[in-house]
Amino acid sequence: MKFTCKIKNLDAYLLILHNGVFDQKSIRHFAPPKGVKIIPCRDTRPCVSTENTGNFRIEITPNTIVEKPLQLINVIDTVEPLDVVHAFEIVVGQGSSLSLIHCDESMNNVKNTIQTNVSIELKSHSSLQYYNLQNINNHSTLNNQTEVKQHEHSRLISHTYTLNGKILNKHQHIDFTEEYANSDVQGLYLLDKNQDCFHRIRLNHNQPNGRSNQLFKGILDDSARAHFEGYVFVEKHAQKTEALQNNKNLLLTDKANVQTHPFLEIYADDVKCSHGATIGQLDEDALFYSRTRGIPEKQAKTLLMYAFAHDVVRNVHLEPLREYLENLIKRRLNGENITCENCVFSCVR
């Protein structure tokens, strides 16, 4: 079985999981670049101790700049409805950097529950760009749990995109265990029909001089529902913390529903923290202005929605991935069905 994920022009190291289980052939064919180790958990200290061979650890040895991104695809094609579970751990060594694209991809319409547990440790002066995409069918549920531990001067850029799936739970828990940790945590959800999406972000500023920026945006059509919970916790001695949080939503119908809950718990007194949450409709003035230039209402709406969404996508550093996402979002906003049902753009066998 051979899968290729069609992100045009993306030159990446590819790792495949098949229904949550490590594809042994894939790992045998995988020639990791210098400084990158993929260790199935059963061969090492238990990361998540189960028999499931989908559990593994990615280790980046100190002072390694991994030039090409690593792309991890969990291909799901069970015949019967199943719980598909996989877990992995990433340790980015001191002074190292890595880009990781992680996608869960349905190949059929079987109603699955997909559970993904990701544990990330960023050693001092390391950096990770973590892009979490999913392209599961619109019957399936995804539970995604990400835990991050950040050491001194480490840098995290995390993006999560939610376009498909029935119920999507995305929980991210980030701990700053040393000073000068830096995190950009972003997400975009485009939902319609009866999709249901829940983001829960917990960002713990346990040490001074940390910086974090959360940006989550969503567009909801039909009777889609979204829930955003953003916790920011600043310890008493975590002075000079800068923590920003923003959750913006566009509702296209009366039936769509958004709940947004910012929670800020701040015990230090020399900090810069802010949060904002908006739920609104498209800007009528901008719509009218566009129409006076000859842009029909439907196209004008798409243009404005795209601009709203692009605010997140523009921060994607990998250009081929950014282009891929831009295209995906354009098509999604034009009402195209972009799930893997037809496998037009996505993983092909």
Place this chain on the structure above:
Amino acid sequence: MLTIKNLHANIGEKEILKGLNLQVNAGEVHAIMGPNGTGKSTLASVVAGREKFIVTQGSITFNGKNLFDLSVEERAAEGIFIGFQYPVEIPGVSIANFMRTAVNEQRRYRGLDPMPIFEFQAMMEEKQKIVELTDKLAGRSVNEGFSGGEKKKNEIFQMAMLEPKLAILDETDSGLDIDALRIVANGVNKLKRPDNATVVITHYQRLLDYIVPDFVHIMYDGKIVKTGDKTLALELEDKGYDWIKS
């Protein structure tokens, strides 16, 4: 080209336009002057097709077509351009993308193929010179973070790109310093052709030092109360609006 007869328009219960008449022909430049709150901007909005203004009486025809049968975007594609007093900021939509969509949608309406990308880029470069805007313009979001002067220059730039038959420029001179005013006015003059027409709505005579009108109309209480040539603007400057009110 544009014929407005006995136009009455309301916002909510309030009547703003109270029987306005105006005839604009190809090749002409008209100026509409008048004190605040007399309905100058409402006139521009009604021609553009803004829904919140309700036309209760009268007619507007544009090149033989009943304007009220056309949507906002169709009016634009028929060749009507509105330069706004307060251009809207559209974060995230680049000017290049905005204009390319507008140009191609108007072309589609006229039964033309989309403009080839290289031709479009060349056109962008050429037209932004008219209002002395820099090359960096294309990538910037529409009006976002623009100074007052840049916003107005951007309006004239869009007018240049869309090549309308009729341009209605609403208070294009407001908030401009003298240099920006000169650039904006020169832009309008460069775009003047025998087959198009311009209506400038303004408070002050100073714009008319740069854009010389064939006709000057004075608007008061929802109607045009006086029409003359460019000397009327000078007379108005001299005597003030109280002269009209009495």
